[in-house]
Amino acid sequence: MLFECWEMVDGSVILGTVESNRRNAPPNERCRLVHSVDLPTLEEAQAVHHLRMGWEPFKPMGKAEPCPTCGAFYYPEHTGKCYRCVLEAEKRLRLTRGCVELTPEDWDATLDELVAPSPPSEALLKLLEEG
């Protein structure tokens, strides 16, 4: 998942996905793209973000726990997303015919839906079955 760090006109910086930045950082309030990083989870993107900004090491909220699906460590109290499950979901999306038509915003939203705690929508399941 692509995360972008934008400097805002008020001097603050914001880190988010293309989709979340579209909501939280309107183009007219953005100054410049500081950096971008392509990683499966926000926790990992935040860790790199802190390194690049010269800040203290990033600490996710809560304790790491084994993912109930695959056993890799994840942070249920932070984003609750497991990097390995996100990578798997990305692989499935890439294999799915037609996903090349997805815009970055659609890609993020579809991926969110795939790795969300709730089951994916019928439309998404149909798309994956067709692939």
Ligand SMILES: [Zn+2]
């Ligand atoms: Zn997992």
